[in-house]
Amino acid sequence: MGDNTILSVSGLRKYFQIKEGVVKAVDGVSFSVKYGETLALVGESGSGKTTTGHVIMGFYTPDSGELLYKGSYNLAVPMKKRSLELKRDVQIVFQDPGTSLNPKHMVKDIIGLPLRIHRLVNSSTIYNRVAELLEFVGLGEEFMFKYPQELGGGEKQLVAIARALAPNPSFIILDESTSALDVSSQAKVLNTLHKIQKEHNLSYLLITHDLGVVRNIAHRVMIMYLGKIYEEAPTDEFFGKPLHPYTQMLLSSIPALTKEDEEVKPKGVESVGEIPSALSPPKGCRFHTRCPFAKPICSEREPPDIVTDSGHVVRCWLYE
Numbered sequence: 001m002g003d004n005t006i007l008s009v010s011g012l013r014k015y016f017q018i019k020e021g022v023v024k025a026v027d028g029v030s031f032s033v034k035y036g037e038t039l040a041l042v043g044e045s046g047s048g049k050t051t052t053g054h055v056i057m058g059f060y061t062p063d064s065g066e067l068l069y070k071g072s073y074n075l076a077v078p079m080k081k082r083s084l085e086l087k088r089d090v091q092i093v094f095q096d097p098g099t100s101l102n103p104k105h106m107v108k109d110i111i112g113l114p115l116r117i118h119r120l121v122n123s124s125t126i127y128n129r130v131a132e133l134l135e136f137v138g139l140g141e142e143f144m145f146k147y148p149q150e151l152g153g154g155e156k157q158l159v160a161i162a163r164a165l166a167p168n169p170s171f172i173i174l175d176e177s178t179s180a181l182d183v184s185s186q187a188k189v190l191n192t193l194h195k196i197q198k199e200h201n202l203s204y205l206l207i208t209h210d211l212g213v214v215r216n217i218a219h220r221v222m223i224m225y226l227g228k229i230y231e232e233a234p235t236d237e238f239f240g241k242p243l244h245p246y247t248q249m250l251l252s253s254i255p256a257l258t259k260e261d262e263e264v265k266p267k268g269v270e271s272v273g274e275i276p277s278a279l280s281p282p283k284g285c286r287f288h289t290r291c292p293f294a295k296p297i298c299s300e301r302e303p304p305d306i307v308t309d310s311g312h313v314v315r316c317w318l319y320e
Contacts, residue, residue: 005071006171006203007033007056012065014048014055023278025051027227029065033171036197038204040218040235042211042250046275048227049207053173056205057092058082069171088118091164095176097156101148107134107159108144114166133162137192154185158192165196171203178213190217211254215239223247226278226286233312242266243314246287285317293318 014026026048033039041049054060056067058079067075073086094100101110111130115121121129131141137158148156157177164172174193178186194217196202206218214221214235221238223231223246231244242248248266273290276282282289288298298317306319 004034005032006035008068010066012055012067013063014051014060015063021279024227024281025278026055029229031222031229033203033205035203036201037220038206038218040206040208040214040221041224042208042214042221043224044209044275046278047224049224050175053175053205053207057090057173084118088167089169090171091169092173092175093160093164093177096180097160100160101156103148106144107146110159111163111166114163118167120167133165137162138188153181154188157181157189161192173205173207175207179208179210193217211250226275226281228286230287230315231313237310237312243312243319244316245269245291245293
């Protein structure tokens, strides 16, 4: 683990026992996040990306694997066993601010709660700090005295971001945090997140299925499919030279608004089929049942990680 790595995940597994069998939600995932970096974790619904984020947060305890934070903190433990310092330093912004904000509390109390829990300010200055946080995310002091139901979708999400920022974290998980917003609200939230990151050197794990958001905010991109990582690359290379057929399929399905957009889309790969059940993932490469380039070995053995000279990583037999 390098000095510039804030989070290192190695061999992470999280299975769920249900009536029908065992769901292999996350099945041997390894990656790292650098200080001041946005790493995007991308995949279809059911790929395991949100479960990965919830394990990091301590909502779930991993079945196996190592999660090392800042070189010394073990994140492979449930939330209740973590130190107050660790709880303060790792935060999350959920997909739907309408359900993550208490409708019975005013904004001043929603943002003020983590300040009280972590004893970061005294009672006489707490609302001054709330006003500062609201100002920082682009909302005025007048929002302090509103309830969540009085706010628009983008405003609610900015309040949720202000709440996540209140305890001065170093690492924030953004779990589909713009997917429920309209285009203008989404742009405002993304600009706010970018500004906050630059000013505070924050690290983000961006969990999303929206490749447009990824292109605007991420430094690196990982593609997840049925509990496994199949490609990882810097954002420019990811969009300019996608290697895995699944990545190409995802990129080819993005609507092209201009001729330039159409020209950079991968050719000859269409989005086909549905993601199989994590109860019984396909043997070998889990994408082979939908892959137009599948070879016999793809259904027999799991592909190895192939690393290019530029650091682009792909797990695919086509490049062996």
